[in-house]
Amino acid sequence: MDSRARWYFGLMSGTSLDGIDGVLAEFSEGKCRVALHGSAPLAPDLRAELLALNTSGNDELHRAALAANALARGYAGLVHGLLAQAGLPPEAVHAIGAHGQTVRHRPQAFGGTGYTLQLNNPALLAECTGITVVADFRSRDVAAGGQGAPLVPAFHQGVFGQAGRTVAVLNLGGISNLSILRAGGGVLGFDCGPANALMDHWCERHTGRPYDAAGAWARSGRPIGALLHAMLAEPFLAAPPPKSTGRDLFNPRWLARQLDGTGSGDASPQDVQATLAEFTARSCAQELRRHAPECGLLIVCGGGALNQYLMERLQALLPGVGVEDSGCHGLPPLQVEAAAFAWLARQCMAGEAANLPSVTGARGARILGAIYPA
Known part of the structure; x- marks a missing residue:
């Protein structure tokens, strides 16, 4: 070398x-x-x-x-x-x-x-x-x-930006963050909410595994409507950018309040996992539609890009938008x-x-x- x-x-x-x-x-x-x-x-x-x-x-x-x-x-x-x-x-x-x-x-x-x-x-x-x-x-x-966050949008612009086309980059780590790279060169970026942090917590608690490989466990469940609705009502999601978040907000105590508040504490664990996956997908998809309705390409990176079920849900919620992992654009997700x-x-x-x-x-x-x- x-x-x-x-x-x-x-x-x-x-x-x-x-x-x-x-x-x-x-x-x-x-x-x-x-x-x-x-x-x-x-x-x-x-x-x-x-x-x-x-x-x-x-x-x-x-x-x-x-x-x-x-x-x-x-x-x-x-x-x-x-x-x-x-x-x-x-x-x-x-x-x-x-x-x-x-x-x-x-x-x-x-x-x-x-x-x-x-x-x-x-x-x-x-x-x-x-x-x-x-x-x-x-x-x-x-x-x-x-x-102080997110700091990666400037890097995303240099690596993934395309002249004359609005492209979005979604990082699915513990927290999800979105970079919107405008066709004219402007950049907007912010956190959307939790990505793997809550899904990994719930998976480890109920299966002993550190994460839900490929989203297979979430796929085996069905989202709980009342629980999903309550999660999507979290005020952080509706706040305008600039905004960032972390485990200070989205932590096991937050999840327990959502479960208790909707009477979902006795729901099957896989249904809760499916709800968490749907919450992540919807919170990200609605932010993209809100801030960049013209966007035709969503590049996904981070560990969540390896969650096949989550990627499928993003694609289903964003018809007309190409949802691709960052490896297709020269830099693998991890x-x-x-x-x-x-x-x-x-x-x-x-x-x-x-x-x-x-x-x-x-x-x-x-x-x-x-x-x-x-």
């Missing part, structure tokens, strides 16, 4: 907590080329702790610091594995973009600024790898009055977000802005990220 190329790592552990994805990428003439992709599972105890840290608990500052250390070491292990596979020394890599694990996201709250919190130890990651690390991508946008954070690291190292005020609501373009030199 060419050691003269300007390589970047992008690392991503998302809201779904299904593991760490990493890519080794280079950027030339505005294009992204992913040379290698790897993934690593989160250790069960670390996954459980990261999930628990989404809510207040005993001694959480100490626990969060230890979890951040463990996560950084997991990142470092994946980086070393990819370096060995590529045959590259650490000094051949310009920087690592490491997002960290979001455990709280409350922008524009508490006096108007709010905060967003990602567990990470980028200093430890730099020590473990010998590579410069760029982290803390969201907080500058939040400080500038923005949501590589897109990690590649976006490699790009964000590149932007920071180059001293170039990476947020889109039209997406986040920030007061202006900002350079995102904090640099931890090798």
Whole structure:
């Protein structure tokens, strides 16, 4: 592999907590080329702790610091594995973009600024790898009055935008977020609601499996009308952009309230799973119709793109729109977000802005990220 190329790592552990994805990428003439992709599972105890840290608990500052250390070491292990596979020394890599694990996201709250919190130890990651690390991508946008999320629409525009045609990109991670890439070059992006976070929770609770492979379990059930109606009445869905969300809102307690409020607590688990899948599909489809009725192509990425049942439901709800996974457009679904954070690291190292005020609501373009030199 060419050691003269300007390589970047992008690392991503998302809201779904299904593991760490990493890519080794280079950027030339505005294009992204992913040379290698790897993934690593989160250790069960670390996954459980990261999930628990989404809510207040005993001694959480100490626990969060230890979890951040463990996560950084997991990142470092994946980086070393990819370096060995590529045959590259650490000094051949310009920087690592490491997002960290979001455990709280409350922008524009508490006096108007709010905060967003990602567990990470980028200093430890730099020590473990010998590579410069760029982290803390969201907080500058939040400080500038923005949501700090989503940050990927600018990357989506460069990778998936098509001149003269409106294209939408739907990322189905733990949370769903939509990028609308206008024919004239404008970009709109926002979170739609939950994607895999609630489906994975329900599947693990009732089957012991971490996710519903291909959506087969959801396919075996039937959506519960009253429960679906109550879920779709969640005020976040009707709010105008800019907007972002996370486990602060869409968590097991939220789901329990929906079940209790509609008397669906005794429903079959597979029917609840079918309802959650339908909720995700409808919340995304209605946002696309609301904000880009002219759109004829929806490109889907993230782990949810591998959920065949969910993809079928999106297509059924969006007649006349081509629903395709991102692999059809040069970047497989599980590589897109990690590649976006490699790009964000590149932007920071180059001293170039990476947020889109039209997406986040920030007061202006900002350079995102904090640099931890090798």
